[in-house]
Amino acid sequence: MPVILDDIHAPRLDELLKVCEAQGVTTTVTARTSELPSIQGLGTLAHAGPSEISFLSNPKYQSQLAHTRAAAVLLTPEVNDALPASSTTGFIRVVCAQPYLVYALLARWFDAARTPRAVAGVHPSAVVADDAHIDPSASVGAQCVIESGARIAAGCRIGPGCVIGRGVTIDTDTVLYARVTLYDGVSIGARGIIHSGAVIGADGFGFAPDPRAQGAWFKISQLGSVNIGNDVEIGANTTIDRGALDSTTLADGVKLDNQIMVAHNVQIGAHTAVAACVGIAGSTTIGARCTVGGAAMLSGHLQLVDDVHISGGTAVTSSINKPGRYTGVYPYAEHTQWQKNAAVVSQLSQLRKRIRSATRTD
Numbered sequence: 629m630p631v632i633l634d635d636i637h638a639p640r641l642d643e644l645l646k647v648c649e650a651q652g653v654t655t656t657v658t659a660r661t662s663e664l665p666s667i668q669g670l671g672t673l674a675h676a677g678p679s680e681i682s683f684l685s686n687p688k689y690q691s692q693l694a695h696t697r698a699a700a701v702l703l704t705p706e707v708n709d710a711l712p713a714s715s716t717t718g719f720i721r722v723v724c725a726q727p728y729l730v731y732a733l734l735a736r737w738f739d740a741a742r743t744p745r746a747v748a749g750v751h752p753s754a755v756v757a758d759d760a761h762i763d764p765s766a767s768v769g770a771q772c773v774i775e776s777g778a779r780i781a782a783g784c785r786i787g788p789g790c791v792i793g794r795g796v797t798i799d800t801d802t803v804l805y806a807r808v809t810l811y812d813g814v815s816i817g818a819r820g821i822i823h824s825g826a827v828i829g830a831d832g833f834g835f836a837p838d839p840r841a842q843g844a845w846f847k848i849s850q851l852g853s854v855n856i857g858n859d860v861e862i863g864a865n866t867t868i869d870r871g872a873l874d875s876t877t878l879a880d881g882v883k884l885d886n887q888i889m890v891a892h893n894v895q896i897g898a899h900t901a902v903a904a905c906v907g908i909a910g911s912t913t914i915g916a917r918c919t920v921g922g923a924a925m926l927s928g929h930l931q932l933v934d935d936v937h938i939s940g941g942t943a944v945t946s947s948i949n950k951p952g953r954y955t956g957v958y959p960y961a962e963h964t965q966w967q968k969n970a971a972v973v974s975q976l977s978q979l980r981k982r983i984r985s986a987t988r989t990d
Contacts, residue, residue, distance in 0.1 A: 631668035631679055632738045638666040638679070641700055641720065647737045648730050655730060657700075658708070658721040665699045665720070670735055673698065682719075685728035693717070702727035746785045760792075769806070781818075793829065799858070811870065817858035817880070825865040829854045832869040832876075832892025832910060848872060850892060857881070863888065863904065872910075879916070897934065 631638075641664040645655050657664070668679040673689055676682040676698035683702035684690060690707065700720040703711075708723045724730050746767035750756060754772040762768060762780045769788035774780070778792045783801040786792070791809045798804075799818035808822050811829030816822070834848035852871025856878045862868070863886035868876060871893040878884075881899040889907045890896070897916035902908075906920050909928030914920070918932055921940030926932075930944065935951035938944060942956040961969065 631677070632670070632742050633668050635666065635668070637741070638668040640664050640666050641681070641722075644681075644734065644737070645722065648724075648733050651733055653724065653726070653730060653733065655702075655722050655724040658723060667699065670731065670738060671698065673701070681722070681734065683727040683731040685726075685731070693719075702730050751788075775812075787824070805864075811854075813853040814870075815853065815855045817856055817860060819859050820856065821861040823862065823864040823866075823886070826862050826867070828856070828862070828868045829870045830867060832872055834872050834892065834910075852876065852893065854878075857898070860884075866890070868894075869910075885922070891928070903940065 642657060644667050645657070648655050666679065667681050671677065671680040671682055673682045673684065673692035673696040676696060678697055678699050680698055681700045681702065682696060682698035684693065684707060693701065693711070696719060698719050700722050702722045702724055704725065704727060705723055708721055711717060748765050748767055750762060750768040751770045751772070753770045754768050754774065756762065756768070756774045757776040757778070759776055760774045760778045762774070763782040763784070765782045766780050766784040766786070768774065768780070768786045769790070771788055772786055772790045772792070774792040775794045777795040779797045780786065780792070781798060781800040784798050785803045787804055787806040787808065789807040790804050792798070793810055793812040793814065795813045796810045796815070798816045801818055802816055802820040804822045805824040807824050809827045810816070814829040822828070831850040834850060835845035836848055838844040838846040850870045850872050852873050852875045854868050854870050854876045857880035859880055860878055860882045862884045865886055866884050866888040868878070868890040869892040870876060874893055876890065876892055876894050878896045879898040882896050883901040884890070885902060885904040887905050888902055891908060891910040893911040894908050895913040897914055897918065899916055900914055900918040902920040903922035905923045906925070908914070908926045911928055912926050912930045914932045915934035915936060917934055918936045920926070920938045921942065923941050924938045925943045927945045931947040931949070933949055933951060936948050937953040939953065939955035939957060942954060944954070944956070948954060960966065
């Protein structure tokens, strides 16, 4: 991949690894010389160049070590011990218990290094209510609207075109990319990341049958809000509805991918991660440290305990009271074969009755 920093701004390998030390992650450099190279970026084993650092976290890519051009590679102690002497490898070994975590820390550092610092202050085209409070160190982009009583804390970055409703609170160092909409009363914790197009706090889907007109519906006002904890990331075009009475809540460390629907009164526990295109119906409670694969569907009023892992495409229609991995995807096949298999599945209940009847007769 292309290098990220030029020669002047690229750190030496040992200086770069101090990023990990600052986060309590230990690394050990095994090199034949004290002349360590400058590192201009990150790359995969297959594509990293001689000024980049790479990593090996998946054993199936270990064969690529023989051909990588990377200046340095992050390795586990086990992989390092299995390799020939360091003098026979063309790269510097950086030994660490969790190469993927170290890669993530370095990637964050490079991303910050290449991104211009946001200029503190409010863009002249932004519309800000007189009683809104914006910390002087925060940055508010062009064409933003910040309504009455909103509070934006120190270090926040509000991208262009965002709409911040009445009484919204955004805690320190949270980033909103362009065109994020926060409805009235929403609360966002510290160090959050909300990507473009996300809508947080829209009305939940609540309607009562209205007997005054056949088939009509009467809208139920949604009086709750949305409360989001610290270190939460919300993907592009994801929507999180406000609660009907109580608030919809995302605990600390929750990670939501793009185009997810979180309905009213949903509760999501700490450090749960949800992949793209998942739909979570109203009043469902998801525990801590859960994962939900892409395009899974969760029915309403369910409870998932901590440490439940839902495979992609799975439809969850009842509560899950035991940790573990759950999958409900019917295996794909060539279309005509799938139709034949589906026809058999649809007749299983009748087949069971026939077998039971035959068993009783015997």
